[in-house]
Amino acid sequence: MNSMLQPSVQLTEPKSSSYSQLGTFYDEKYQLMWYFMHASPRPCFTPVLLNEIRHFHGTVVSKNKTSEGQKIYYIALASDVPGVFNLGGDLNLFRTLIQTKDRNGLLRYTTSCIDALHANICHLNQDITTISLVQGDALGGGFESALSSNVLIAERSAKMGMPEILFNLFPGMGAYSLLSRKVGVASAERMILSGRIYTAEELYGMGVVDILAEDNHGERAVYDYIQRQDRAKNGYRALRKVKDLCSPITYEELIKVGEIWVDAALQLEARDLRMMERLVARQSAKHQGAA
DSSP: GGGGGSOOOOOOOOHHHHHHEEEEEEEGGGTTEEEEEEEEEESSBBHHHHHHHHHHHHHHHHHSSSSSSSSOOOOEESSSTTEEEEEOBOHHHHHHHHTOOOOOHHHHHHEEEEHHHHHHHTTGGSOEEEEEOOEEEEHHHHHHHHHSSSSEETTTTTTOOOOOGGGGGOOOTTTHHHHHHHHHHHHHHHHHHHEEEHHHHHHHHSSSSSSSEEETOOHHHHHHHHHHHHHHHHHHHHHHHHHHHSSSOOOHHHHHHHHHHHHHHOOOHHHHHHHHHHHHHHHHHHHHOOO
């Protein structure tokens, strides 16, 4: 990337925000707002992270409604955890809520996930392009969140998949809706039921990943994409409107699927919960290794 495309502030500098599990960074030159996940104690969608993403989305909308300051035309979701984009749902919380048969608690968590996902799908109902940059593993809900952006950019070594079938469940926060519109119903079902983890290169060949970047060049790929879109803004934005019209994913659809997921989760047996517990241990080990 030539010098004119370099970010106006280097991304290696600290990202600052008032959040505890989310870092934000505004690049004024490109009217781009980054937000970087670093959930704790595991790199998954904790209730705290979900609440901070919801607040961040509201802040972006508020800034764009004011007449003062620069507008935001791009938001990019990424991760501050080396080797991990996001490992998905908070399995430890799931296990507790399932064991106590807390349907309302599961539904509240599911709704929080869907609120964040749908806001990203509909680009906050703003003239904004949403981008996901996957550097590392994106599993389950992490893969769903990456898919929810208008543009999915992944580095070559990234891996993505939905392992939920391993503990007798399915990814219920948008995977089927998003994948079936990208690769068709049959391919979406095969991906979900296989529990397989795919390489970024495989997913690029399938049309799931939009842009394949070389390792350590993901941020550059984001800026290259923005430059291409800025050269043909009218065409890109018009096509996005066509996609919204012809392949809509409604909030109601996601909520109904989420309710099916909640009821299925409450039917899990002890052996399924033991598998979930093992996956929690893997999530923790992955986080410790990254740290």
